[in-house]
Amino acid sequence: MADRPGTGASRRGLDLLARALLAWGLLEISSLAALRLVASRNGLEYRRLEDFFGAKDREAIAKFLQVGEGFYYRPDPDLGWVPRPSTHVAASGAYRPTTTNARGLRSLREYDDAPPSGVLRVAAFGDSFVHGDEVDDAAAWTAVLERARADLEVLNFGASGYGPDQAFLRWERDGRPLRPRLVLIGFMTENIGRTVNVFRPFYTPETAMRLAKPRFALEGDRLVLRPTPLRTVADYRPLLDDPAPTLASMGRDDLWYQRSGWHPGTPLDVLPSVRLSRLGLRFARRLLDPPAYETGWIPGGHAYRVTEAVLARFAESVRESGAVPVVVFFPNRNDLQRRREGKPELASPLVAAIRRRGIETVDLLEPIHAATSGLPLEEVFGAVHYSEATNDVVARSLVEVVDRHRADAPAGPPPRPEAKRPGRRPGPGGAAATGSPPAGEARVSRAQCLQRRA
Numbered sequence: 056m057a058d059r060p061g062t063g064a065s066r067r068g069l070d071l072l073a074r075a076l077l078a079w080g081l082l083e084i085s086s087l088a089a090l091r092l093v094a095s096r097n098g099l100e101y102r103r104l105e106d107f108f109g110a111k112d113r114e115a116i117a118k119f120l121q122v123g124e125g126f127y128y129r130p131d132p133d134l135g136w137v138p139r140p141s142t143h144v145a146a147s148g149a150y151r152p153t154t155t156n157a158r159g160l161r162s163l164r165e166y167d168d169a170p171p172s173g174v175l176r177v178a179a180f181g182d183s184f185v186h187g188d189e190v191d192d193a194a195a196w197t198a199v200l201e202r203a204r205a206d207l208e209v210l211n212f213g214a215s216g217y218g219p220d221q222a223f224l225r226w227e228r229d230g231r232p233l234r235p236r237l238v239l240i241g242f243m244t245e246n247i248g249r250t251v252n253v254f255r256p257f258y259t260p261e262t263a264m265r266l267a268k269p270r271f272a273l274e275g276d277r278l279v280l281r282p283t284p285l286r287t288v289a290d291y292r293p294l295l296d297d298p299a300p301t302l303a304s305m306g307r308d309d310l311w312y313q314r315s316g317w318h319p320g321t322p323l324d325v326l327p328s329v330r331l332s333r334l335g336l337r338f339a340r341r342l343l344d345p346p347a348y349e350t351g352w353i354p355g356g357h358a359y360r361v362t363e364a365v366l367a368r369f370a371e372s373v374r375e376s377g378a379v380p381v382v383v384f385f386p387n388r389n390d391l392q393r394r395r396e397g398k399p400e401l402a403s404p405l406v407a408a409i410r411r412r413g414i415e416t417v418d419l420l421e422p423i424h425a426a427t428s429g430l431p432l433e434e435v436f437g438a439v440h441y442s443e444a445t446n447d448v449v450a451r452s453l454v455e456v457v458d459r460h461r462a463d464a465p466a467g468p469p470p471r472p473e474a475k476r477p478g479r480r481p482g483p484g485g486a487a488a489t490g491s492p493p494a495g496e497a498r499v500s501r502a503q504c505l506q507r508r509a
Contacts, residue, residue: 086327090334099338101330103320104299107256115265116294127153128214128264132286133228134221135268138186138214149438151191158229161211163192169234170208175461178210178230180222180369181241182249184385185213189437190446199450200457207457210235216264218249219362220271223369231376237460238373239453240366243385244402248350250362251310253284254302258311265294267305271365273357278364281308310357314341314348352401354408363408370414379460382409383453386420388436394424422452 094100108116119126127144131137140159146152156162170176179185179197187195201209210233212225219242226238252258254267267285271278284305285291293301299319306312316334323329341348349356366382373380384402386394394400400420409416426448427435435445 083327086331090327090331093334093338097338099316099334101316101318101324101334103324104302104317105320107302107317108294108298112256112265113295115263116291119265120288120291120295128266130266130286130288130291132283133269134214134224135283136214136216136264136266137225149189151189151194154192158233161186161192161195161197161213163198166208166210166233168232170236174206174208175204175237175457176208176210176233176235177237177239177457178212178226178233178235179239179241180212180226180230181219181239181383181385182213182217182222182243182246183215183440184243184387185222185239185241186211186215187213187440187446188215189440190443194443194446196441196446196449196453199447200453203450203454204457206461213241216249216255216262216266218246218252218268218270219365219369220250221268223365223372224269226369227372231372234376235378237457238378238380239456240369240373240380240382241385242366242382242402242405243387244390245387247352247358247362247405248311250365251350251358253281253309254305254312257306257309257315257317270308271361272308273361273364276364278361278368284308310348310350313337314350352404354404359405363405366405366409367412367414370409370412380414381456382414382416384416384418384420385449386423388432388439390420391424391427391432391435394420395428417452417456419449419452423448 090101127139127142128136129139138155138159138161140155141157142155144150144153153161154163156165158166160166166176177200185197187197192198195211197209197211197213201207210230212222212230214221214225217225219240222240230238248258249268250270252268253270255262255264267283269283270281272281273279285301302312302317303319306317316337318333321329346353346355347357350358353359370380370382384406386400390400390402400406400418402418406416406418423435423445427445435442441449
């Protein structure tokens with residue numbers, strides 16, 4: 056018996072549908088397998104931004120919003136975060152007592168607007184290795200250096216977690232007005248990753264310092280400032296209410312986000328093929344332009360070029376102020392371990408590049424290695440940072456630099472030449488725009504502090 060009209064067409068349609076469903080199923084199964092393969096071999100995994108903040112993250116941000124002014128570091132509209140002035144933090148765990156003066160500098164003393172006659176003023180900028188994490192106020196290398204000479208002031212502008220970009224901006228806003236004669240620009244090897252980071256958790260997901268920062272980008276050979284996206288405590292509130300849009304917005308200028316598998320979620324994310332295609336587009340961009348996504352020690356990579364440009368511009372700005380810049384390289388535990396094993400120094404290409412620009416540099420790897428080669432690393436470092444003995448080595452190495460420049464230039468305040476500022480909003484008269492310090496010393500417990508690791 057012949058089929059009724061239309062029956063054959065219906066069967067063919069059902070057959071095509073069955074084949075399409077089978078093909079779709081095979082596509083999803085193969086996509087899922089590909090996702091797992093990429094995750095295992097390349098460490099690149101598709102992840103929804105909605106899941107970026109877990110319960111602990113939300114709890115930390117909620118506490119920060121509630122008691123933001125009680126933290127050792129507070130949000131800063133220009134720098135991302137800055138040490139809170141007139142604050143003392145008690146010892147806890149690996150961290151020792153920490154004190155800031157009325158200017159927010161780590162110090163047990165105050166400093167005048169200009170150095171006294173006959174006194175050489177030195178200012179140090181950089182991360183926690185400059186700040187002196189894990190040792191007492193008096194044992195930090197800046198304090199040891201200051202005590203080495205009676206006619207010397209050493210102003211510690213270091214801050215945990217800072218990149219060279221933040222250190223530069225703090226010099227421009229807070230350091231330049233204090234008229235130092237010698238400026239030490241601290242740089243630790245791992246800092247290269249911070250110059251292309253905007254939101255700290257994109258770079259170090261385990262950090263408790265869940266704050267945003269400014270960064271510089273290169274447009275051709277020109278440095279362009281990308282201001283801090285979250286400037287006030289209130290700006291962090293959307294991270295509790297609806298984090299994905301804020302995270303995606305910050306990610307546009309964050310190279311660690313661009314390299315990652317984080318994406319704003321969609322209802323179609325349940326399909327492995329959708330996740331694979333979105334992840335594939337990001338991975339393809341990295342394959343097509345590897346230097347643009349390079350965050351490590353590759354001289355042609357984006358992070359390397361930005362870091363060199365920031366350090367060079369920092370030194371140029373110091374010279375414009377009438378002071379002398381010296382870039383100081385601080386080795387971390389990995390650097391010292393590599394030196395003991397006879398491996399090349401990771402930062403050596405950058406050291407050479409900075410020297411070729413005519414900028415004085417001091418590489419602390421060799422003096423620290425020479426002074427500690429017979430000691431286990433556990434005695435050279437604390438949990439992460441230098442021990443008291445290693446801080447002494449740093450101070451002894453830098454006092455030679457200070458003495459050399461004391462002979463080259465008169466002590467006292469340098470002149471005040473007019474100089475261009477980077478694209479940012481300075482405070483009145485170029486001073487800090489974070490408000491006046493409290494009249495009395497604020498004391499907060501270590502538990503209230505943001506994480507202070509480098």
